[in-house]
Amino acid sequence: WPRKWLQRSCGWRQTRRGGLLTALDSNFDNCSVGVEFNPYNNIGLSSIANSDFNITAPFLGTHTYTNLGYIGVYTNEINSVSINGNTFKNHNPQAFDLDKQGCGIITNNSNMSIGDNNFSALYKGITGYGLNALQSMLSIVGNNFYDNTYKGITLNGNSFSAIEDNNFTLSNADGNYGVYTLLSTGLKVTGNTFNAPEIGRASCR
Secondary structure, X not given: OOOEEEOOOEEEEEOOOOOOOEEEOOEEEOXXXXXXXXXXXXXXXXXXXXXXXXXXXXXXXXXXXXXXXOEEEEEEOEEEEEEEOOEEEEOOHHHOOHHHOOEEEEEEOOEEEEEOOEEEOOOEEEEEEOOOHHHOOEEEEOOEEEOOOOEEEEEEOOEOOEEEOOEEEOOOOOXXXXXXXXXXXXXXXXXXXXEOOOOOOEEEO
């Protein structure tokens, strides 16, 4: 159901016992972590759709993950969650150091579908970490990264993931990129669009 979360450590947190979350047409404003999923290996049916994750000012307190700052959605060892049609935006990026401008989605050893979202003026759009080939598969399709989101999509050790039909608007800032993969295998990267003042950057390693 629609909800409005304001200046909290975490808007919603799933415990190890599992559970079902459907966030629809909701606002998460200045939450250190908007939604957090903790380990749950059964196939899940949770979804986050048509919701806004907004950053407007520095966090009043200590962040849940002090080295990362604001995070829209964080998942840890989750099997099957869909995140579609949401907006992750820093409305006041000039108030933050670059690496504190916020992260849209961070996944750790999770299978997920991430599609048709907008990422604006963040430090990181989507970041995935994977150690298990069977539980690090991401489908990242049809997302938009603009307003100088510094690092679009970053995959670290993910396997059999797809990065398709995403749009990136980049700046000329050092280290700015659209797609960066490290120690990831079986990837499908196709149909993406990169726009920049000089040249689009899609780096894979």
